[in-house]
Amino acid sequence: MDLWNRCLGFLEQELAPQQFNTWIRPLHAEESSHRLLLLAPNQFVLDWVRKNYLSLINQYLTSILGENPPKVVLQVGGSRPEPAPADDRRGPGSAAQGRGEESVQSNINKTFTFATFVEGKSNQLAKAASTQVGENPGTVYNPLFIYGGVGLGKTHLMHAVGNHILDRNPRAKVIYLHSEGFVAEMVKALQHNTIDAFKRKYRSVNALLIDDVQFFAGKERSQEEFFHTFNALFESNQQIILTSDRFPKEVSGLEERLKSRFGWGLTVAVEPPDLETRVAILKSKAAVLFKIELKNEVAFFIGKRVRSNIRELEGALRRVIANAEFTGRAITVDFARDSLRDMIAAHDKMVSIENIQKIVSEYYKIRSSDLLSKKRSRTIARPRQIAMALAKELTTHSLPEIGEAFGGRDHTTVLYATRKVVELKEQDPKVEEDYNNLLRSLSS
């Protein structure tokens, strides 16, 4: 590596640091007596280096080695292949090579199990359905379609089913992949004329777990292939589990025949967790991921302030714990407040009554001033009631203050509105969804 190291030293002097770091550092070199092979991470970097730096590299090599410098060859590629991640489970197919079977990498994350999944009101139906599928794959609910907002545990549940199937039958072929992975693999198979092997691989599994199917949108060839895979698995009673950010019928850019098939089995939602569940999640994450016991009051403190999704909850917890480890201080409520100060400040700044009125009126496509007006038509009154209920939930203003901020209304009107919204959420899933969407955008 001497030659390339000398080259690096030269280029570092010649180029601006940013250019050097962006284009030269990512190159991996392999040297032989007559050749300097430079591996670029992708075609884009390769083209750029060839166009902008290759002649400089050649000039330098000639200047130090005379007339016969090694030939510089640029290729796309990485350094030596790295071992598979330690917590991946591999299906039996990976051991089955040589017996004429396709290699199957299951990609199941073994840390996502039912045991580490915190159940609450917001996800108990999805958990129950997933458990059933884990016990009886291919027979009870097929496909199982789990939908909900980002960071609410859909992927965790999916892996938990996969782990459960593998625990009960270690020889089962279970594959997890993101929809983008399916598309990328199919494109590669088409390029390399291995589409038959691709089809065999996916049509011969016992359980296929595809995450975020909304990213199939607009990719017609992939949808068609997935359609046939789906049919093959469904007809042979093999389990299919899918997740998405929305109800199957509402995923835009998907063919109707796929949407309708997605609804053949059971469709379950996961909702944002309530406070008690958030607290339980925080305590569980602290124990499982960080091996610490989080005090209840700290968990409540964080849980009250981070409402949007579980990833953000984990991010907040990570920040508190990293700060504690760095400073050597104990994790108390005051310490957590200090660690999350700017997160909390941004949250408080965002959740003003004025901001709630703005977000709600944008959501319902009405004017903010309508919320303050005397108009009583349902198209105005319903958003107004929802905005009042959100103001009560998300701010610390008193009911008279909230009433005042809504065009000088009485506090009993606010009280009536919040009770009405609770009632409506129970009766009408659309109202509940609207409310949760608004809660999410105001809390994130």
Add this chain to the structure above:
Amino acid sequence: MTADPAYPKPGLPVQLPLGIQFRAAPTLERFLPGPNRQPLATLSAMAENRGESFVHLYGEPGSGKSHLLQGAAALAVEQGLSAAYLPLAELRPHGPAMLDQMEQRQLLLLDELDAIAGLADWEEALFHLFNRLRAGQKRLVTAARQRPNALGLRLPDLESRLGWGLELHLKPLDDPDKEALILAEAERLGMPLDTAAARFLLRQLPRDLPTLIAFLDRLDRASLSAKRRPTIPFIKQLLTAEA
């Protein structure tokens, strides 16, 4: 009127400084932490393949984000890791193809994330890249002016993933730290700047680091060119000439 030694009259022989100097590549060693010891320690560990998997650094322009990221890239390569540093503002015109297969790097450092917020193709490409990095247990550092949920990202899936890791705020240096940085930088340039002159600079110039450091470069060249020490009167002349 006396001649301005920093800008000699046209026609007179002038000693030009040698070549065009690029700034020395940023290293973690040269990062003056001030109140930012935790970000420095976190990135140092990541460059040695330890500690956090995903970190988002945020702070005002000039707070040292690019320095830390480039320094971490340099250390990672020194440690035998594969690393890539991608300044997204500069790469944006070329489209997200730049991100292809970047999950093969053991440490990926994405600077100026603000530049691609709101661009659907970039956001989706980054989202998929994040998933592949996570699946391959690689490490990612992103940097921007703001926290992920204040960047104006359109893809909630991406926003929530960026908020999953450790968020670290790079705080601005206080005046004594800036003074120490000016003196260290002058020493690196071989410019004999004294404490009084460093304080003078802090009082006279906008106090963000890029401005201060760019001025030091110009001061260095002017002082070499005029063969004069960078004293307060010399600095005053340069400032007047630049005004």
